[in-house]
Amino acid sequence: MDDTGKRLAGCFQVVFPNLREAEIPSASQQTVAAWDSVAAITMMTVIEDEFALQMDLDDLADLDSFAKIHTHLQKRLQVA
Amino acid sequence: MKITEALKITQSAPANARPFCVVLACGFTPLHLQTFLSAHLQQSLPNRKVVVTPGLYGTLAEALEGTSDAAIDGIAVALEWSDLDARLDFRSAGSWGRSAAADIVANAQAMLDRLAAAISRVPSGVRVALALPTLPLPPLFHTPGWQASEHELHLESEIFGFAAGVTQSARATVINVRRLLEAPPPGPSFDLKSHLHTGLPYTTPHADKVASQLALALVPPAPKKGIISDLDDTLWNGIAGEVGPENVSWDLASHSHLHGLYQKLLASLSEHGTLVGIASKNDPRVVAQVFERKDILLRPEQVFPLEVNWNAKSGSVSRILETWNIAADSVIFVDDSPMELAEVAAVHPGIECVLFPKNDYVAGLAVLRQLRDACGKERVSSDDALRLESIRQGAAFRVRAAAAATPESFLALAEAIVTFDFGCAAEPRVLELVNKTNQFNLNGRRYTEADWRSLTSQPDPIVVSVSYEDKFGPLGTIAVVAGAVHGKRLVIETWVMSCRAFARRIEQQTLKMLFESTGAEEIDFDFVPTTKNGPLQEFFAAVTGDQPTAEFRLRRAQFDESCPDLYHAVRELRRAEAHG
Numbered sequence: 001m002d003d004t005g006k007r008l009a010g011c012f013q014v015v016f017p018n019l020r021e022a023e024i025p026s027a028s029q030q031t032v033a034a035w036d037s038v039a040a041i042t043m044m045t046v047i048e049d050e051f052a053l054q055m056d057l058d059d060l061a062d063l064d065s066f067a068k069i070h071t072h073l074q075k076r077l078q079v080a
Numbered sequence: 081m082k083i084t085e086a087l088k089i090t091q092s093a094p095a096n097a098r099p100f101c102v103v104l105a106c107g108f109t110p111l112h113l114q115t116f117l118s119a120h121l122q123q124s125l126p127n128r129k130v131v132v133t134p135g136l137y138g139t140l141a142e143a144l145e146g147t148s149d150a151a152i153d154g155i156a157v158a159l160e161w162s163d164l165d166a167r168l169d170f171r172s173a174g175s176w177g178r179s180a181a182a183d184i185v186a187n188a189q190a191m192l193d194r195l196a197a198a199i200s201r202v203p204s205g206v207r208v209a210l211a212l213p214t215l216p217l218p219p220l221f222h223t224p225g226w227q228a229s230e231h232e233l234h235l236e237s238e239i240f241g242f243a244a245g246v247t248q249s250a251r252a253t254v255i256n257v258r259r260l261l262e263a264p265p266p267g268p269s270f271d272l273k274s275h276l277h278t279g280l281p282y283t284t285p286h287a288d289k290v291a292s293q294l295a296l297a298l299v300p301p302a303p304k305k306g307i308i309s310d311l312d313d314t315l316w317n318g319i320a321g322e323v324g325p326e327n328v329s330w331d332l333a334s335h336s337h338l339h340g341l342y343q344k345l346l347a348s349l350s351e352h353g354t355l356v357g358i359a360s361k362n363d364p365r366v367v368a369q370v371f372e373r374k375d376i377l378l379r380p381e382q383v384f385p386l387e388v389n390w391n392a393k394s395g396s397v398s399r400i401l402e403t404w405n406i407a408a409d410s411v412i413f414v415d416d417s418p419m420e421l422a423e424v425a426a427v428h429p430g431i432e433c434v435l436f437p438k439n440d441y442v443a444g445l446a447v448l449r450q451l452r453d454a455c456g457k458e459r460v461s462s463d464d465a466l467r468l469e470s471i472r473q474g475a476a477f478r479v480r481a482a483a484a485a486t487p488e489s490f491l492a493l494a495e496a497i498v499t500f501d502f503g504c505a506a507e508p509r510v511l512e513l514v515n516k517t518n519q520f521n522l523n524g525r526r527y528t529e530a531d532w533r534s535l536t537s538q539p540d541p542i543v544v545s546v547s548y549e550d551k552f553g554p555l556g557t558i559a560v561v562a563g564a565v566h567g568k569r570l571v572i573e574t575w576v577m578s579c580r581a582f583a584r585r586i587e588q589q590t591l592k593m594l595f596e597s598t599g600a601e602e603i604d605f606d607f608v609p610t611t612k613n614g615p616l617q618e619f620f621a622a623v624t625g626d627q628p629t630a631e632f633r634l635r636r637a638q639f640d641e642s643c644p645d646l647y648h649a650v651r652e653l654r655r656a657e658a659h660g
Contacts, residue, residue, distance in 0.1 A: 014087045041111055041278050045083045048284075057277040 001025070004051075004073050011046045012066060015039055028065035040064075051077070081288050083112055086119035093122050093129045100128040100528070101151070102298060105135040105143040106158040107169075109279030116291030117156055124299040132156075139163065141191060144198035147206075153530040154207040156294040157252070159195070160281065161213045164188035164235070168218060170275055176220035181231040184220075188235055192242040199251050204506065205533030208252035209297030211290050212239055214260060215270045215281055250508075253297040253458065260293050299528070302516050304432070304454045305406050306355035307346060308397055310415035311362055311388075314436040315343060315378065316370065321362060325369035330377065338444045342436070343377035345448050350382040353464025354455040355404050355471065358386040359396035359413070359424075384472050393420050394427035401428075403475055405579035407518060407612065412454060414447075461509045463556035470580050473552040480552075481583070488645070491585065496550040496648040498589050502597070503654030504545040505536040510560050513545075517576035519615045520559075520587070523608035525574065535573060540565045542598060546590055548581055555580055559590060563606075570600035579615070587619055588643050593650065595636050603634045 001009070009024045016034055019027060029035045040063075044055040047069070053076060063069045104110050104117060114132050121130040135143020140163040147155055162169030165187040167180055174180070202208055221229035246252040261269065265285055275281035282290065312319045317336030318328040330340035350356045356378070360367065367388045371380040385403050387396030393415070401408060409430030415421050421433040434450065437443035457464070477494075484490035504510050511532050518524070527535065536543045546559035559577035563570060572594075577587060594603065607628055609617055621627045623642045624634065 011084075014084050014091075017091050037278075038111060041280075042083065042087070042115065045112060045284055046087070049082045049084045057273055060277070 002074075004077060005070050007050055008047070008066065008070055008073060011043065011050050014046055015043045025066055028067075030064075035064075043069075047073070053077075081116060081119060081292070083115060083284060086112075086115050086288075089119040089122050090115065090130070094127065095129065097127055097129040100125050100130045100153050102130065102132045102154045102156055103135055103143065103147050103152055104132050104156045104158070105140050105147070107140040107160065107163040108158075108275070108281055110134045110158075111278060111280040112284055112287040113158060113280070113282060113291055116288045117294055120292045120295030121299060124295060124301075141194050141198060144195060145201075147198075147202060152206055153528050154209065154298040155202060156298060157199075157208065157210045158290055158294065159210065159212055160215055161217055161235070162281075163195075164191045167220065170218055170272060170281070171279070176218070178222075181221055181229070185231050185234045185238070188238055192238055196242055196245055199246050200249065202251065203533075205529040207298050207529055208246075209255065209294045210243065210246065210252040211255040211260070211294055212243055212257050214257055214286070214290060250459065253300075255290075255293045255297055260289055263289050300458065302410075303457050304354070304412050305410040305516070306357060306400075306404055306412070307349065307451065307455065308357045308359050308400055308411060308413045309346065310393075310417070310420065310436070311358060311360040311367060311370075313416040313438055314414060315339060315346075315358075317438075320366045320370050325366050325373070328370060331375070338438075338441060340377055341444070341448060345451060347378045347382050349451070349455050350378075350468060351465070352455075352457060352460045353467045355406075355468060356383050357400040357404070358383055358388065359393045359400060359415075360386075360388050361390050361393065362388045364388040382468070384468055385475070392423060392427075394424045397424050397428055397431070404471055405474075405519070405582070412451065414451075459508055461512075463509055466554060466556040467580075469553060470555045473555070474580050477550075477552050478583075492645075492647045494550040494552075494584075494647065496548065496584060497651060498586055498593075498648040499547040499651040499653060500590075500593050500597075501545045501547070501653040502543070504560075505532075505541070505543040505562075507545070509557050510543070510545050513557060513560050513578065514562075514574055514576050517578060518610075518612040519579050520575075520577040520582070520619070521610070521613050521616060522572065522575040523606055524610040524613060525608075527574075535562055538564050542570065542594075544590075544594075546577070546586060548584065548586055550584075559586060561590060561594065565598050565600065568599065568601040569604060570594060570598050570602070571604045571606070573606045575605070575616075582615065585644060585646055585648070589646050589648050589650065591623075591634075591639055592643065592646065593652075595639065597652070601636050603639075604631065605634065606631050 167174035223229040269286040316328040329336040408428035416436040558581035562574040563572035
């Protein structure tokens with residue numbers, strides 16, 4: 001996993017403390033029961049803290065898995 | 081605080097600890113406000129498991145009304161304009177038409193009356209922290225934004241009237257919104273996009289600010305008990321020994337009014353029960369001449385003791401602490417010299433050292449606020465007004481006791497009166513004394529108002545406060561005992577006594593009264609030795625002939641054997657009411 005993925009995994013550990021490390025890369029709103037709308041917004045804010053960037057609430061609905069968020073962040077960080 | 085840190089703090093709560101339950105009442109989706117409030121409370125209560133629950137019902141008023149019979153420790157209320165009328169909510173489709181403004185004001189009045197009534201029904205002992213609206217009003221009034229409209233001002237007036245009412249009745253602690261909005265980091269409080277998309281109207285930093293202040297109001301830190309101040313270039317401008325006592329200044333004309341403000345603050349704190357002492361390297365005669373000046377704003381009778389000499393200030397601080405009989409961590413030391421601050425800090429590691437910022441008005445204002453924040457009190461009791469005088473009296477007591485033919489004859493002639501009040505459980509001073517006393521404290525346990533209510537409402541409770549006076553003057557309420565009677569056995573869970581009251585045999589008189597008034601043949605003490613309760617440990621060693629290291633039992637015969645002669649007149653108050 002690249003550095004962005006490792007840092008994102010750290011964000012997942014903070015928001016979903018009961019999620020095992022091995023489960024994080026495949027985590028999605030379908031597989032994680034605790035991933036509700038509140039957790040999704042919390043995740044966005046934790047990612048903003050970690051990566052020092054502004055997330056757009058319009059993207060919230062699309063960013064429903066670790067993989068999608070990872071890809072989104074890679075693009076954002078490349079642009080930056 | 082960042083949200084990541086907040087989540088980590090809440091997750092670090094001890095799993096099996098006693099819960100501290102708070103209802104968060106707000107009319108919007110609490111989201112980060114809830115997370116930050118949990119985190120700030122958890123930081124203040126590391127041995128508890130903080131549980132913050134959003135109000136169960138839709139509106140803020142309903143959430144508050146739903147708490148009247150709930151078993152909770154506190155309620156945090158984040159009031160916003162939208163709670164007063166839906167049309168003040170950006171998410172509402174309600175009209176902003178011509179007739180709306182007057183109707184909104186009328187609705188707001190009714191809603192605030194409803195909130196005040198709901199707050200008045202919250203069980204006593206449950207703390208209520210109230211944040212008044214922090215967000216801007218929507219642009220619905222007919223005036224341009226730079227002009228305050230009549231209706232907007234009416235709304236503000238209603239809000240302040242409501243807040244003054246709940247504060248006056250001591251039913252809620254109201255957050256100072258101006259201070260909250262000034263707090264760093266600077267930035268907007270309102271996030272329209274978040275409000276419309278998620279229901280949370282606060283920016284993340286603003287949610288943290290509101291949460292931190294609500295947490296402070298729910299679990300306020302113990303106020304500092306005393307301030308020790310330097311004189312030259314601190315209490316006044318100039319070196320008195322060099323320019324002469326008549327030429328040091330603290331006034332506008334001399335551009336030294338910052339020192340005058342500092343004097344006024346110390347005088348005000350002294351009147352409200354904060355001890356003020358002086359540690360200065362100076363000539364005592366010169367200092368006395370300055371304090372004789374008619375224009376001095378901190379009057380000499382508001383200061384005790386004055387340690388004015390040419391020796392190290394840490395020594396002066398030691399003597400002041402000894403006179404006050406309090407620990408260094410309860411005190412702030414103010415000086416304009418970083419070197420003096422460092423010297424005192426090295427000898428008294430717990431003391432809070434504050435640099436007086438000469439000629440820096442921004443830093444000066446910050447220091448004035450810092451001192452008020454550290455020493456400020458929610459309520460001022462009659463005992464607070466007595467404190468300095470009783471310390472002075474205590475010093476006179478010790479001097480005369482030392483000079484008396486025998487300590488016994490001195491106590492016999494002191495004309496002491498000890499008053500036991502058996503109906504005091506709900507008095508704020510009682511819990512305040514329990515929570516701030518260290519040296520004569522049975523186990524060092526601190527109580528929230530809800531904990532205290534629970535302790536004092538157990539079956540067959542006994543809660544007694546002790547007041548003392550003698551021919552040197554009154555000490556006010558100086559001790560509290562709380563526990564329960566189980567037949568011929570009394571279990572004491574809390575016993576504290578102010579250090580001002582040591583060496584007067586009040587502790588023995590208290591035990592005697594407890595044995596006699598309850599008919600107990602033995603007392604179980606829920607004793608825990610702490611690093612600070614050495615004086616109580618010594619007392620127990622003298623009474624039992626042993627050094628208890630944990631909870632223990634004292635038999636009445638054992639106490640009678642060890643009890644010295646007691647010379648106090650004894651009064652009992654409210655006994656009939658307390659025992660039904």
